[in-house]
Amino acid sequence: MTKRFYIAKDIDLLEFKAINEWGHPRHNHHFYELTFVMDGKGQHLLNESTVDYKKGDIFFLAPKDEHEFIIHEPTTFGIIKFTEQFFMENASLSKNTYWLKNLQSIVFHSNVIAKSVIEIESDRKQLFGLYCLIRDELLNKISYGHRVIVELFGALLIILSRNLKTSTHGIPNERLSEKGRVDDVLSYIRQNVLQRDMVKVSTIASVFHLSPNYVGIFIKKHLGISLQKYIQQTKIKMAESLLKQSNLHVNEIAEKLGFTDAAHFNKIFRKYVGVVPSKFK
Structure with missing residues (x-):
């Protein structure tokens, strides 16, 4: 049986060396994961595919993906784990729009071909450099560290996004959306919940090639609750995080999350x- 892993933080990092075995059973997560191969060789089993890995590869995994590594030569892995909430909170606090715009490329990424995400060779050095900077900030925990991590990861996100877009260029949307359609729809709602027009039934139907009449049925069928209730629950989860982790007043949070008052x-x-x-609070 596939094991499922969880993290308590919105962003975390793990770096370790696997000599003969990776040390983890085949599993998936409730979070997103970027795995940097610092050195070594072996195979990566991702969903139904197997690919060789080597030094310099980067693998991206969404919550729906199942994977494990087979070690052929001692391998050092650097793993950044992060949740959607990490982006949602910072997007709601920032006037910049790159968080949500670029996150969609990641949220909707499907591992149709299980391979390293790097498509633009010149980006490899930049991505590994950003990984090292983020790792050092997370370890040192100095003043303004979280803000620095947010900005560094924003840069990493944009570079990752353009590589993912390149890797999926020419692949039919139908093929990309076959696996995990439910997860993709729910992720889309979570990422766009602050933009009322983006979570209208008509918009969701257009994005996912569904009948407008079927969207509500689709959500109810898989969640057991209505679309409106799911949107409210998502906003409340965001509100909980903002109440805990920001200095915003209640009325400011209410306004940001689109409540009447x-x-x-x-x-x-x-x-x-x-x-x-x-x-x-």
């Missing part, structure tokens, strides 16, 4: 969490 926000928040936002 603070009173409406208080009512919905209490409905799902059991207490009003000020008590939760």
